Amino acid sequence: MNRQSIKIDWVSFILYLIFILAGWLNIYSSSSGSGNPEIFDFTRNFGKQFLFIVITLLLGIAILYLDPRFIEFVTYGIYGLSVLMLILVLLFGSTINGSLSWIKIGGFQIQPSEFSKIAVCLSLAKVMSKPNFSLDKILDRTKVALVVMIPVILILLQKDTGTAMVFLALGLMFIREGLSLFYLVLAIIFLTVSLLSLIYGPTIAVASVWVLMLLSLYFIFKKQAFALHFVMAFGFSFYAFFVDYVVFSYLKPHQQARVMAFLDPEIDPKGIGWNITQSKIAIGSGSFWGKGYLKGTQTKYDFVPEQDTDFIFCTVGEELGWVGSSLLLIAFLVFLYRLIFMAENSKTKFARIYGYSAASIFFFHIMVNVGMTIGLMPVIGIPLPFFSYGGSSLLSFSTLYFLLLNFYSNRMNVFATED
Numbered sequence: 001m002n003r004q005s006i007k008i009d010w011v012s013f014i015l016y017l018i019f020i021l022a023g024w025l026n027i028y029s030s031s032s033g034s035g036n037p038e039i040f041d042f043t044r045n046f047g048k049q050f051l052f053i054v055i056t057l058l059l060g061i062a063i064l065y066l067d068p069r070f071i072e073f074v075t076y077g078i079y080g081l082s083v084l085m086l087i088l089v090l091l092f093g094s095t096i097n098g099s100l101s102w103i104k105i106g107g108f109q110i111q112p113s114e115f116s117k118i119a120v121c122l123s124l125a126k127v128m129s130k131p132n133f134s135l136d137k138i139l140d141r142t143k144v145a146l147v148v149m150i151p152v153i154l155i156l157l158q159k160d161t162g163t164a165m166v167f168l169a170l171g172l173m174f175i176r177e178g179l180s181l182f183y184l185v186l187a188i189i190f191l192t193v194s195l196l197s198l199i200y201g202p203t204i205a206v207a208s209v210w211v212l213m214l215l216s217l218y219f220i221f222k223k224q225a226f227a228l229h230f231v232m233a234f235g236f237s238f239y240a241f242f243v244d245y246v247v248f249s250y251l252k253p254h255q256q257a258r259v260m261a262f263l264d265p266e267i268d269p270k271g272i273g274w275n276i277t278q279s280k281i282a283i284g285s286g287s288f289w290g291k292g293y294l295k296g297t298q299t300k301y302d303f304v305p306e307q308d309t310d311f312i313f314c315t316v317g318e319e320l321g322w323v324g325s326s327l328l329l330i331a332f333l334v335f336l337y338r339l340i341f342m343a344e345n346s347k348t349k350f351a352r353i354y355g356y357s358a359a360s361i362f363f364f365h366i367m368v369n370v371g372m373t374i375g376l377m378p379v380i381g382i383p384l385p386f387f388s389y390g391g392s393s394l395l396s397f398s399t400l401y402f403l404l405l406n407f408y409s410n411r412m413n414v415f416a417t418e419d
Contacts, residue, residue, distance in 0.1 A: 008064070008409045012338035015331055016401060019386035020056070020394070022328075023312070024049050027389045030299050030308040030315040045308055045389050052391040056398045063402040068410050071403065072350055075122040079147070082119035085112035086154040099160040099381075113163045114396035116151040120167065121357035121400065123147045128177060129350040135179050144174075162380035169364035173356040182225065185216045186232065193236050197243035198263055205240040209233055262378035275311065278304045279373045283317030283325070290321030308389045310381050313373045332366050332385075339401075342408035351407035358400045365397075 028039050028046035041047045085103075089112055094102045102109045124147055127133070133140050148167055155164040168187075175184055189212050196205040213233040217223060247259055261273045282298035285291070296318035298304055304314050317325045336359060343355025362385055369384040371377030383393045 008405055009338055009342055012335055012342070012401070013405065015335045015338070016386070016398075018331065019335075020053050020398075023384075023387035023394075024053060025293070026312055026315045026387060027308045029294050029296065029319060030312060031389070032294075033300065033302075036294060048391070049389055049394070052394050055391075056394050059395065060398055060402040063399065064406050064409065066406060068351070068407055071122070071406070072126065075126040079119040079123040082112065082116045083150060083154065086116060086151060086158075088112075090154065090157055093158070100158045101155075101160045101163070108391065111390070111392040113151075113155045113158065113160055114392040115399075116155065117166065117361055117396060118399050118403070120148055120151055120170070121354050121361070122403070124170070124173070124357055125350045125354035128353050129348070135174065135177060160381075162382045165380060166361060166364055166382060169360040170357055172360040172363070173353060176356050177353060181220055182228075185212075185220065189213070189216075189232075189236055190239075193240050194243050197240045198247065198259070202240040202243070205243070206237045209236045209240065258379050262372075262375075275305055275379055276372070276375050279311050279314050280375055282307075282314040283374060286318040286321040286325075288322050290317075290319050290324055293319050295319060309383060310369065310379070310388065311373055312384050312387045312389070313370050316387075317373070329370065336363055336366075339404060342404055345411065346407050347411045348407070351404075351411070354407065355404045358404050361400065362397070 024046065027049050031045045032039075037044065039046060040050065042051060089101060089103055092103065093100045094104050094109065096102050096109070101111050101113050103112065104110075124144055127143050127147060128135075128140075135141055135144075148170060152164050152167050171179070171184065171187065175181060189209060192212065193205045193209055196208055210233055213229050213236075217226065217229045221229070248256060261276055264273070278298065282296070282304050285298060286296070291297070294300075296315060298318050299307060299315050304311050307314055313325070316328055320328075339355060339359040339362060343352050343359060346352050346355060365382055365385050368377050368380065369382055369388075372379045383390060385397045386394065
């Protein structure tokens with residue numbers, strides 16, 4: 001392979017470096033307490049995160065020098081290993097925060113479910129890039145469903161609902177590859193009905209169903225599938241009256257608590273609503289410019305639980321204010337745009353599908369993590385890419401990124417005949 005033809009996407013790479021550096025500094029701020037200890041204290045989370053960053057950068061460089069044909073060749077092996085690791089977690093794993101998701105190796109803990117995202121993205125790209133593959137075929141849809149559902153079921157058995165929900169984001173890739181927009185409309189209406197039924201009751205939810213169905217029929221499908229739309233409208237209207245029953249009969253107590261805290265954090269401000277309430281207080285106290293780096297009182301005095309992992313965005317909001325939070329979100333949007341750009345400009349279908357899969361997962365994590373810290377999303381316990389503390393999370397997101405960067409960098413070395 002002619003290595004001189006490799007040209008990486010510098011915009012996304014520089015943003016990546018900024019993210020991991022800013023993430024490390026925010027982990028230091030959120031977990032160092034009021035004493036400002038040595039930042040290279042490897043017994044503390046921020047010290048460990050620095051080691052994870054070094055390991056991740058070395059891994060990223062190694063990935064860039066892999067032949068893309070080799071990555072595609074070992075895809076199914078990676079998927080099989082991922083499934084095996086998920087099974088081993090169920091047999092020998094450790095429970096942390098109510099989820100049986102971790103395997104202890106020495107003084108470190110590995111979360112295999114994080115790496116399953118990589119395996120699924122690669123395997124979907126492998127399956128869907130086969131000649132004559134079509135999402136219109138029942139057999140082909142069954143294949144991709146199995147690729148996704150096997151890890152999802154194993155992750156759900158670990159009681160890690162948040163990570164399992166991440167795979168819903170892959171629907172965006174499926175739509176890019178030809179799946180009907182009707183499925184996206186159904187997903188939006190399902191979520192809308194569920195939330196409105198819980199908040200305002202079934203009457204408002206039913207009215208919303210019919211409005212959304214009519215808008216979909218008129219603006220998206222141009223009056224096609226008229227009968228199907230009305231059948232679905234009646235179905236969702238019926239479902240609206242049973243949302244309460246579904247939530248309180250089938251969800252586990254801690255999941256019910258999260259739903260109730262999302263709907264009304266004040267229902268138990270010192271219990272299930274504590275995380276969301278304190279998170280919003282921390283972000284709101286940052287005001288426009290923020291209190292300044294290492295000067296966040298909510299952060300320093302541990303008012304927000306999990307503030308260096310799931311609620312790391314609170315640190316940004318409190319210390320850097322609206323300006324810093326907005327700049328971070330803009331940077332993430334630019335990063336997502338570059339991921340989609342690299343996917344669209346890749347020369348193989350395998351690389352394009354993988355790129356959209358990776359971008360979808362990044363988008364879901366950013367949207368939900370930021371949303372739950374400001375009370376717009378339920379707390380489902382997923383990290384903010386490159387910012388939240390954790391070696392598994394950092395390695396997983398970095399590998400997702402560097403694999404796409406590899407495919408894009410080698411785009412002039414077309415290694416397959418597929419379109």
